[in-house]
Amino acid sequence: MFAALRRVHREWKGLQAFKRVPREERKIVFYSEGKGYWSHFEPVFSALQANHNVPVLYVTSAEDDPLLLAPPVGMHAFYIGEGSMRTLFFSTLDVDVLLMTMPDLQSFHIKRSPFSVHYAYLHHSIVSTHMIYRAEAFDHFDSILCVGPHHAEETRAREQALNLPAKKLVEHGYGRLDTIIKNGNPGPLTAEGLPIQVLIAPTWGQNGLIETHGIDAVRPFIESGLRVILRPHPRTRKFASAVLDEIAEQYRNEPLFRLDEDGDGNASLLSSDIMLSDWSGAALEFAFGLERPVIFADVPRKVLNPDYTQIGLEPLEVQIREQLGVVVPTDRLNQLGGIAQAMVADSEKWQATLRAARQRWIFNTGKSGDTAAAYLTTLLN
Template identity: 30%
Template structure:
């Protein structure tokens, strides 16, 4: 009987990381040898060093999915407005960036999955910006030829809600509120890792969403009517993904209860669910097919579905803050006893619950597991209540700094950091050149002194 060898995904990822590490070390070693040979043949001229530096991409953006284009588009727009060249690498073949007609932004599809990470592991860049966590933890390793890694958050809320060690090996993280600095500094202290730069930037995609809402105007409602002129409210169910997410823990029970309300129900799973939980999603969509009052939504742009709903039900997904901060609409959140497991997130190192979890009871109505059967009355009560309006405004102030100018802050930082690194490298080059001259001078003097010595003394 033939025996099949099984390798679990975690072990497979580790083995791939080891192979990439060995391959990268060999490549860098060969590159180093070649550069030394070229340097020696050129007599060590400085213009060769300058030529090597010129091979680097000054500013590089990496996106692992097209769904983050709402974060990167305003940043690319800011680079374009400054007539500053930037390169955008994406792991999505249908990323909207590839269709944009920029003059100063060059977009390139670099492959999916491990192919993209392999390309990243050999990147040559000055400043690299990404919203992908886990740098130097799994497949994505720091390249020796990238000077500075910067992370931008793709959701309002909390940087400690990434999977373990998500931001540890970035050089800088753009933040949007003082509490974020407090949490990240605590993690650095507990783990004994190097302090990152934490520039206050804001949330680019929220700025764009707000500007779009200001331009289009909020959904107008006639007396006694709901969004889109409906006689019943539109309820948006938008949970997080993973083992703690609402669809994983209570999916069928929650969907049955929502259908029973008779309201217009829209279910918008987290985009990652379609990748990491496809079997679950396929089953739920089969068991709960669409009809006139029950819909599944997978739009890449969530603006329309957020605008056209009257209330959101969620767990601990970051979309909660898109909805409450930008659209200022009522929220029902599932009580954290339902499924939230902080052990897999960075926040498990901290004594206090993450800000975005602590804030939920202040901005929304709780829904406990035992009350799911009574969800209709809880929805009605939440829609009618005005008591959370002031708390939503307070949350807005705490987690959304520099409203309207986040992208400019990010681009300014990247350009200044690039100039700072270039200046430092030039100073180091000049210092080495000066040392080499001094060493050469001493050697010449010694040779001359030896030459003048009488033969008997030599």
């Protein structure tokens, strides 16, 4: 009880500190749902500082966000939690621009402010906008920083179908992908004397790979002598914790297995030869960023918008799977070890295909932060 009261008090202090910032200094504000989203904001922030010298106010709902303790030069950070103080923050917001990665603005308790604020959406996944998101997820933003041509086409198709006001669509790109490319070593790994490393990184939900198949998605790799890193979605830990605990207990003393629940997970991504996923956007980050192939377990589609077919466009994550790897029916999960070994042996052949797919589907590779920063500065009053 006292811990909860202390947290609310800290959230209230964070909100009041934000409100004390003079209005003329509230130019660009980033809102982050959690510390795992910084990888999407960072390229934009860096470009704002390097190219425009524009300070940023960073507002986070994560109590343990490291930026609260050590914000970079050019940033002031504030903690508001995810309860009533966050609701109050949004309902009284008076700034020039709010950049956020959280969809569903105006749909639930997070509403647009009565003040003249420009709401810009920064995509935190490469996947399409109309299947794994709710139907109205992006309707109430003023501008969308699009990852690729699919986002622009889908957004315009929905606007036309429902006669919605046209948003400003920016050919942005994907900052997290730029960071992966910069920090990674594209193409096959060449570590000698070590078994192949498989990164299992599925999405979450009732049809998710871990939720539906659990240890059966891990066992075939271990039995084939491959190293496995299981990186579950944070929401899998929240809603299917027992499954993760069962897997962790089973392989507690197995040197080939590791459970990675670090919010960032970049080290696991960069060091893996191949990925097993389902409908997770992480699969596209891995394939496009590292030019290494993906095994897609063919679990049922993740659908939050049952009417997604109405705009007549196949979601990117559906149409691109066989360009990025192979699709394996769930009744063949026991063959995953051999499939992974065969794909890694052909990694150089996959690399050219993956690079071509990235050029087709991603805007401004390596330059997304500069593009976003240049656009955001045009919105300042």
